[in-house]
Amino acid sequence: MTRLFDVFEGIRLKGILIILFGTLLFGFGIIHFNLQNGLAHGGFTGITLLFYYLFAIEPSLSNLLLNIPLFIIGYKLLGRVMLIYSIIGTIALSASLRLFELYPVTQLPLQDDMILVSIFAGVFTGAGLGLIFRAGGTTGGADILARLANKYTGMSLGRFMFTFDAFVISVSLIHLNTTMAMYTLVTVFVTSRVIDFIIEGASAAKSTMIISDKTEEISDEVIKRMSRGSTVLTGRGSFTRDNRDIMYCVVNRNELVQLKSIIDEIDPYAFVSINDVKEVSGEGFTFDQSQRHMTPAQ
Template sequence: MKLNLKTKDILFILLGAAIYAFGLINFNLKNQLAEGGVTGLALIFYNLFSIDPAWSNIVLNIPLFFAGWKFFRRNEFIYTLIGTFSLSFFLFIFQHVITFNFLLNRDLLLAALFAGVFIGGGLGIIFRYGGTTGGSDIVARITHKKFGWAMSKTMLVTDASVIVLSIVYLDYRQMMYTLVGVFVGSRMIDVIQKGAYAGKAVMIFSKKSDEIARSIIASLDRSVTLIDGKGGYTRREMNVLYCVVSMNEVFRLKNLIQEIDPDAFVTVNDVHEVFGEGFTYDKAKTE
């Protein structure tokens, strides 16, 4: 099977692994906060037996690689190897070579928040560019293929089990702050996965759809799609307008619609990622 590896993807996976490792070492390990998955097990081994997490992360993932390689596409498997080994490399770098002193024992809330931001941010970048860091992701793929279990639920159970197991070296206070960090991390992953260019999708049902469409194009410089529609009650044919606008244009669009047709029915929905003309590149550059 032909590989289609991209330099950009690899570089961003390396960047994500560096950010992840920085957060894990400086905010989790140094402030005795736990983590889920294989990296969480690595922290347990470090606190109980002083085993370097850079090495335990690799050792724990190797059997998972052998068990799960056939469940990955070849590109995904290579990216997973890159993500896992680069994570261990940066764990070693930030623990032994480039060290920082972020001891926040007296403010564990701050430590948990920064842990979530860095770990979630790093993982979000890795996932966005097709990589993983091994661990619970491999377990989730195996159980999904073998037993049909939902991957998200398997990952949740696996990570939660590791966090609960971390009670062997944590007290209840540290455990509670760990959960705060995990929650923040999950939100960070969502933000990065959904993309930087968010917007609002608007559907407009109006008798004056043509006039509204012309006004949107002229006033907001946004394209509008006309969709053939039919009223379920009136059985009257009409054009439904669909357009996507940036967050700061929603108020202007509402006012525009109200001026033309106060009786228009409008729905506004979140759009988590937008790319294309008018959002991620300029129209003038394509002409």
């Protein structure tokens, strides 16, 4: 019994629920937009759709048959927690596909507007995969192949995924015409952008580098008005050779205007550099408000 608990150590119910919801979104998108309108897809999902178009094999079945041997081959590369989440994701995806195969929510007559089909297919599949990835799982397939390729050939994960998607879509030309293949590329592009937004966008922020003679005053006002901390670094100007304080501060997007207002109010001549931050964690971002204890230094 103790060993059984050890196997599932680190597995969280919240993560499982997110994966299950993600597979429902993904399955809905594949069945109601890709399959109903004759679109292909990248990755192993694209192979399952191709099998359906050519041999009438249900995607829910071919998804399981294709992934089982890959889990056997690549289980050591995933790690225990990710392996369990991925197995859950793969089984749940097949169940979601089967659910929507048997009980379609709606028939959407969108064949005359394939741009709309392509976009919504990408939104649903991207949102589903993004939630699955964010929870620490995968849907198996190309992700495992990418890790194997990275280990034994040194090919990057992103390069392999792009190459594999391009290969699957190219093979899908057996069934698709060129126009449908181009719509499929639109779907794959939207999918990738939505995945990035789900994984990174929710935690996106702005980092600022502020060089000013009044760094301490700016820092105090940022703490007072925004409850945001900062780090003051010491640098030296290459032209003047003077030592200067450099204030580094990370804020949410919606706080950037307030930060710039504070800077302009205290030192309108300050040099300010602003950059995108794809992910941020820690006090003020991933802690609850009640856990924040930012106060000015005494």
